[in-house]
Amino acid sequence: MSRFVLAIDTATPAVTAGVVRCDESGDEVLAERVTVDARAHAEQLTPNIVGALSDAGLAADRLDAVVVGCGPGPFTGLRVGMATAAAFGHALGIAVRGVCSLDAIAAGTTGDVLVVTDARRREVYWGRYRDGVRVDGPAVNAATDVPAGAGAVAGSPEHAALFELPRLAPVYPSAAGLVAAVADWDVEPQPLVPLYLRRPDAKPPAAPR
Template sequence: MTRLVLALDTATPAVTAGVVRVDDDALAVLAEHVTVDARAHAEQLTPNIVGALGEAGVGVEQLDAVVVGCGPGPFTGLRVGMATAAAFGHALGLPVHGVCSLDAIAVGTTGDVLVVTDARRREVYWARYRDGRRFDGPAVNAPGDVPAGAEAVAGSIDHAALFDLPRLAPVYPTTAGLVAAVADWSAEPEPLVPLYLRRPDAKPSQAVKR
């Protein structure tokens, strides 16, 4: 069965939107627009979606599904992509598949690979993979507290450099990786759940009512 899929991710500084054709187990990226700007998720996602659809020559009415990275990632950026994906799904009556954004980076890697992205506060989001399949994480820790034993590292260049491991090419979740991370297209998608892994910085007032 052939599917046209819109793939989105805003869990990292890369604001990613792309259109992928899925034919059974084969996939082809028809278009991908990426803007790397940690402060422009809200401003850049819609233009990137419009650009990718236009370049692919695909109208929204032709889409069969939406895939979105659910993190882990910072609260503000992550919710932009997930809310947009949910809105597309609701408006068009499409299934929306959520995937771990780190899984999308790990797709196609071999051996025991550590994937890391920026969690701020001198910490990293991380997960471990064996031949592209996650077996530990996702979690958030200081780099020194991430379990050792991986053979290579992928993900954020600056944060991968904190580990004394060979660095692999994947840096951000790609359109192809997001789509490839969907385990079962025929299954009913689970509800979208953001992987924040920590509470948001903003906290309610602790003032005591008198």
């Protein structure tokens, strides 16, 4: 029996939406729309979802699940993707599963791989993987403080270049990677929890003395 999954991610500059069919023979990406613009998450996500559904020839009410990247990433980007995923799940009465966005980039890689994305402030979000399975992280550090030991690096090209390692192709979370990052479809999905990994910049005003 086929399962139709809407996969979305806004944890990086890529605003990703895709439709994936999952069955006993494997996963097939039916359609995917990606817009790379760090300032257009809110504007581009819904059009990309609508476009991907149209490209796949699938009505929204035929979706069986939603998978969303939960970061690590900046507050605004994560909020857009996760709120949209939750809204689709509520409206359609289907499960919403959150996954680590770094896991989606690492999906399908082999060997010891470091995945990095932009954390701003001259830092990177990172995770280490062995054959696509996370063995360390996610965490946020300056590139010089990321533990050594990986044999290759994937993720943000600008930040992957900070490491003297062979570069792998995955740059942003893909629809296929997001679906592959779901550990067990038979387990009840947990509440969505964003991976900010650092305190928000905005702070409540101090109480008057």
